[in-house]
Amino acid sequence: MEQPAAPEAFGVRAPVLEVREIEKRFGDRVALRGVSLTAASGELVAVIGPNGAGKTTLLSIAAGDLLPDGGEIVTAPPRIGWVPQQQSLYGKLTVEENLRLFARLERCEDVDETVGRMLEQTALADRADTQASALSGGNRQRLNVAIGLVGDPQLLLLDEPSAALDPRQRDRLWAFVQNLADEGTTIIFTTHNVQEADSHATQLVVLADGERLFDGSPSELREVAEGGDFESAFVAFLTARGH
Amino acid sequence: MRWLLGKDLRILRRSPLLVAMLVLYPVLIAALVGFAVTSGPSKPRVAVLNEIPPSQQKIQLGGQQVDVAKEARPLFDSIDRVNVKDRAEAERLVKSGDVLAAVIVPSNITRALQDAAQGAGGSARVEVLYNAEDPAKRRYVENTIKARVQEANTALAKRFAAAGAGYIKVLASGGSLSIGGLQLQVLGLGPAEKILRAVRAKLPRSARAQRAQLDQVIEFAHLGGQNLGYAETLLGAIGTPVQVDSRLLGGSTPLGAFAAAVAAAVTLMFVTLLLASGALALEREENAYRRLVRGLVSQTELIVEKAGLAAMCSVGVGLVLLLGLSFSADLPWSRFPLWVAALTFGALAFGALGVAMGALAREVRAASLLAFMAALPIAVLGLIPSGAVGAGLYDLIRVISALFPFKPALDALESALGRSGGMVAPLLHLTALAVVYGALARIALRRFA
Numbered sequence: 001m002e003q004p005a006a007p008e009a010f011g012v013r014a015p016v017l018e019v020r021e022i023e024k025r026f027g028d029r030v031a032l033r034g035v036s037l038t039a040a041s042g043e044l045v046a047v048i049g050p051n052g053a054g055k056t057t058l059l060s061i062a063a064g065d066l067l068p069d070g071g072e073i074v075t076a077p078p079r080i081g082w083v084p085q086q087q088s089l090y091g092k093l094t095v096e097e098n099l100r101l102f103a104r105l106e107r108c109e110d111v112d113e114t115v116g117r118m119l120e121q122t123a124l125a126d127r128a129d130t131q132a133s134a135l136s137g138g139n140r141q142r143l144n145v146a147i148g149l150v151g152d153p154q155l156l157l158l159d160e161p162s163a164a165l166d167p168r169q170r171d172r173l174w175a176f177v178q179n180l181a182d183e184g185t186t187i188i189f190t191t192h193n194v195q196e197a198d199s200h201a202t203q204l205v206v207l208a209d210g211e212r213l214f215d216g217s218p219s220e221l222r223e224v225a226e227g228g229d230f231e232s233a234f235v236a237f238l239t240a241r242g243h
Numbered sequence: 244m245r246w247l248l249g250k251d252l253r254i255l256r257r258s259p260l261l262v263a264m265l266v267l268y269p270v271l272i273a274a275l276v277g278f279a280v281t282s283g284p285s286k287p288r289v290a291v292l293n294e295i296p297p298s299q300q301k302i303q304l305g306g307q308q309v310d311v312a313k314e315a316r317p318l319f320d321s322i323d324r325v326n327v328k329d330r331a332e333a334e335r336l337v338k339s340g341d342v343l344a345a346v347i348v349p350s351n352i353t354r355a356l357q358d359a360a361q362g363a364g365g366s367a368r369v370e371v372l373y374n375a376e377d378p379a380k381r382r383y384v385e386n387t388i389k390a391r392v393q394e395a396n397t398a399l400a401k402r403f404a405a406a407g408a409g410y411i412k413v414l415a416s417g418g419s420l421s422i423g424g425l426q427l428q429v430l431g432l433g434p435a436e437k438i439l440r441a442v443r444a445k446l447p448r449s450a451r452a453q454r455a456q457l458d459q460v461i462e463f464a465h466l467g468g469q470n471l472g473y474a475e476t477l478l479g480a481i482g483t484p485v486q487v488d489s490r491l492l493g494g495s496t497p498l499g500a501f502a503a504a505v506a507a508a509v510t511l512m513f514v515t516l517l518l519a520s521g522a523l524a525l526e527r528e529e530n531a532y533r534r535l536v537r538g539l540v541s542q543t544e545l546i547v548e549k550a551g552l553a554a555m556c557s558v559g560v561g562l563v564l565l566l567g568l569s570f571s572a573d574l575p576w577s578r579f580p581l582w583v584a585a586l587t588f589g590a591l592a593f594g595a596l597g598v599a600m601g602a603l604a605r606e607v608r609a610a611s612l613l614a615f616m617a618a619l620p621i622a623v624l625g626l627i628p629s630g631a632v633g634a635g636l637y638d639l640i641r642v643i644s645a646l647f648p649f650k651p652a653l654d655a656l657e658s659a660l661g662r663s664g665g666m667v668a669p670l671l672h673l674t675a676l677a678v679v680y681g682a683l684a685r686i687a688l689r690r691f692a
Contacts, residue, residue, distance in 0.1 A: 065533060082537060086529035092254040104246045105539040131257075147534070 014074050015173030016041050016186040023070030024057050024210075031057045033210045034071065037188075038202070039155070044181045045188040046201030050243060053207040055190040056085070059157045062188065074122060077186075081153035085160040087144040087188070091206050094123050095143055098132055099150060106151035122176060138169025142176060149180070156180065158189035162196060174200050197229040206234075208243040212229040244548045247540060251522055251552050265514055266560050274506055289322040290333045290345035295353055301514040303421065309402050311353055316398075321391050337374045344373035344384050346392075356399070401450055408478040415471040437465035499572030500661035505626065507561045507660075508566060508653040511589050512618050514560050515566065519553035519597025520610035523684075527691060540554060542688045546681055549601070550594030554587065557594075561586040565660075574660055581659035583681050589652030592673040595680035596648060603688035617647075625650040627671050 017039045024032040032054045039045045040184065047055045060066040062073070063082040089098050099115045108114040119125040122142040127135060132143060148156060161169045161177070179202060181187050191197055197204060198218045206214035206221070214221055214237065218230065225233035225240070255262055292310075301308045325342055327333045333345035347370040355367035367443060369392065373384040413420050417431025430438075431501055439461045465644055526532040526545070565574060565582060604610035625644045629637055644650035655669035 065537060075643055082534070084530060084533065086530040087536045088532075089527055090250065090531065092257045093250065097250075097253070101250050101532075102539075107534070160518065223300065 014041070015039060016043075016077050017188070018074040018076075019058075019062060019071065020074050021066075021071035022058065022061055022068045022073075024054070024061065024066065027071050030205075030210050032061075032068070035210070035212045036071075036208065037062075037205055037212075037215070039186050039188055041154070041186055042181050042184045043186050043203055044177070044201050045186075045198035045205060047188060047190045047207060048192070048194055048197050048204045049207035049213075050238065051192075052209070054210040055207055056159050057101060057161050058207065059188065059190060062155075063157050077154035077155040079151050079155075081148035081151060081156040083145050083148035083156065083158045083161060085163060087140050088165045089132050089140070089144055089147055092131060094129050094131055095119070095127040095135070098143060098147060102147045103150045106154075108150060114150055114152075118150055119170040121149070121179070122146045123172075136169070138172060140167050141165060141169070141173060145173070145176070149185075153185065157190070158187065160190055160192070162191065169194070194231050194234045206237065208238060208241065213237070213241055213243075244540060244544050247535075247545070247548050251548075254525075255556070256302055268513070268561070270350040270506075270510055270564055272587055286321060286323040287343045287384075288325060288341070289388070290324075290325045290327045290336045290342040291319065292327050292330060292333050292345065292347045294348060296350060299350070299353045302353050309406075311399075312355060321394065333372060337372050340374065344371055346386055346388070346554050348484075359403075371526055376481045404415060404478045406409040411471045411474050411478065415468045432468035434466045436461055436468060439464060453656035463524055499568075500574060501569040501657060503565060503572050503574055504653055504656035504660050507586065507656050508589065508625075508649060509622055510564050511557050511561050512593055512622060512649055512654060513614075514557035514616040515553045516597040516600065517611055518556055519549050519594045520601035520604065520614045522547045522552055522608040523598050523601030523606050524553075524605060524607040526529075532691060542685060546595075546598050546602075546684050546688070549598050550591060550681065552659055554590035554595075555599055557590045558583070558586045561590070563594055578659055582656075584670065585652070585655035585659040585666065588673040588677075589655060590649060592648035592652065592676040592680070594676040595684060597686035597689055599680045602684045602691050605691060618649075621647045621649045625653055645672070646676075648673055651676070 006203060015038045016157055017037070018037045019038075021034045022036070023034060024030075035054070035058060037045070037047075037058065047058060049055055057066065057080075061068050062076070064076075065082065072146050084170050090101070093101065096119065100111060103111045103114045103118075121129055124139060124142060124146070127139060132140060135143065141164075145156075145158065145161060150156075158170070158177070160174055163174060174196070175186060177189075189201075201218060204214065204216060204218055204221055205212060214224065216224075221237060222230060222233045225237035269534070295311070300312050301310050303309075319418065325336065327336065327345065330347060334349060336342045337345050349368070349370070352369065354363060359366060371388050371392075373388070410420065412418070415432050416427055417434045419529065420427045420429050439457055443454060443457045443461065444494065446457070516658045523545070532545075534664045540548070562582070569576070570572065599611045600613045604613045621644070624640050625647075627640055631637075632640065651669040651672040655666055655673065657670065659665040
């Protein structure tokens with residue numbers, strides 16, 4: 001019997017993550033209303049929207065941290081890296097010790113190789129012996145992302161990765177993230193900085209009050225909103241939909 | 244789990260101030276508690292105003308000179324005596340708190356004692372001044388002074404009884420008596436009986452009536468002598484009518500070992516509770532908790548790791564403490580494995596309680612505060628001895644104490660350090676508490692992140 005052709009055969013990459021009609025409530029408050037999202041290998045997906053839109057809740061559900069009240073996770077890779085907004089690392093441990101600890105907890109086969117690779121990728125090799133509490137905000141965030149990567153995830157979820165970073169630190173972080181995407185890691189990130197989303201994302205998901213209002217490329221959003229610059233277009237888009 | 248344990252030990256090593264606080268503070272507290280529990284109050288500092296003129300320090304009792312000051316020595320030996328020159332000074336020292344109380348011995352006390360000895364007048368009196376600035380101190384002062392005065396009273400009562408017995412002996416057997424400075428020769432009932440019997444033997448057979456009368460007097464002298472002999476014995480018993488014959492039925496722990504057990508239990512409690520609660524809360528404060536429980540470690544493993552870490556450290560501190568105390572207290576080194584067992588089971592139960600506190604408090608500072616607030620009353624309740632409060636209240640205290648690991652840990656340590664046997668029950672109790680608090684911690688972790 002002939003096997004059906006793989007999606008790749010038609011130039012369509014298979015989704016690494018697919019969630020469908022996700023619902024989530026916290027008491028009386030509805031955080032997500034039937035939100036769907038698909039991300040393919042190597043894609044950089046930005047989830048944007050006003051405060052309380054449900055961005056972090058969506059990522060937490062994708063990460064397996066929260067269980068949805070409705071809908072389903074159709075596809076999810078076995079290895080998911082989750083980098084919460086608040087840096088989750090041990091300040092009293094050095095950069096290398098943090099990476100080594102999580103590499104061991106992730107049961108990496110070659111801990112030394114993983115730590116070395118992460119130090120190289122994050123350009124933190126020269127700070128390997130520095131305690132995390134003594135790092136700059138940007139370096140701490142890179143370490144935070146690196147810890148999310150030690151398990152060699154196929155999907156990396158970043159919650160507000162550039163918050164509280166200065167422009168130079170943001171540039172270095174995005175170069176690092178872009179490099180990961182180029183190597184095939186699917187990345188979904190949330191941000192309040194719509195310019196960042198425009199600059200780095202290949203796909204945009206706009207959420208407001210738990211509803212998905214848009215799913216497409218930044219240029220498609222600009223067309224739909226008929227605005228000037230991207231930020232104006234985004235604001236116009238939300239305003240037109242009563243948000 | 245071992246990697247997490249290694250991480251926590253490394254973090255501890257890099258927090259020398261925290262480690263010093265965690266170790267030194269409870270050790271200091273433990274040493275103080277141990278000392279306070281086992282050392283009774285030292286000699287109370289009491290002001291004494293002696294108004295008796297030097298020439299009137301002695302009284303005549305049964306023909307003997309009795310030195311009142313000497314007989315009152317039990318009172319003065321058991322206090323830290325501060326001699327004062329007048330009542331005003333005594334009152335000032337009591338009011339200022341320099342002395343616990345003041346005893347004023349009036350100038351007429353020897354005359355009153357002399358009168359009492361001769362059956363005239365009532366008891367001699369001393370006056371006690373004290374400052375009842377708080378009810379607990381008032382009770383302590385009252386009890387202390389009463390006990391000491393009672394000791395002096397007992398000594399004087401013995402002298403009175405001895406003097407009384409002397410009089411009786413003279414009445415029974417004859418001899419000399421000194422009354423009001425006069426020396427009197429007393430025949431005594433015994434010699435009188437002998438004389439009467441001799442007279443009776445010389446009476447003619449016809450003097451039947453006189454013989455019968457004489458027989459009555461002889462019988463009286465005989466019975467009187469005999470009964471006065473019993474009275475002498477009775478008076479001898481007046482000084483100490485009740486003698487205490489004590490017999491130990493339980494709790495044979497030597498005082499030093501008990502102090503060591505208290506110190507070790509307090510140390511174990513503070514170190515373990517603070518470390519376990521703080522270590523778990525720190526995972527949340529470092530935002531690492533959610534990352535860890537996303538498949539890296541289970542919540543149960545996390546609880547076991549934190550309780551184990553705290554237990555391991557506190558057992559180490561506890562052993563060092565006991566080693567230090569063994570220089571001053573006679574601790575049985577032959578029972579060393581039992582020390583380790585008692586410390587380990589106690590530490591694990593405290594560790595589970597600490598983790599539950601950390602899971603509930605969620606923040607390091609709140610967890611530390613909770614640990615302190617809970618630990619102090621738990622320890623105080625565990626140290627209240629039976630009989631110190633009413634039966635109903637003591638039963639309630641026992642129930643509350645049984646819900647926390649301090650009392651069973653103290654019992655286990657007492658057994659290990661002093662009493663023979665009796666360790667199984669406290670160890671089982673501690674195991675049960677460890678399981679219960681571990682389960683509570685597991686439930687509390689549901690809302691931890």
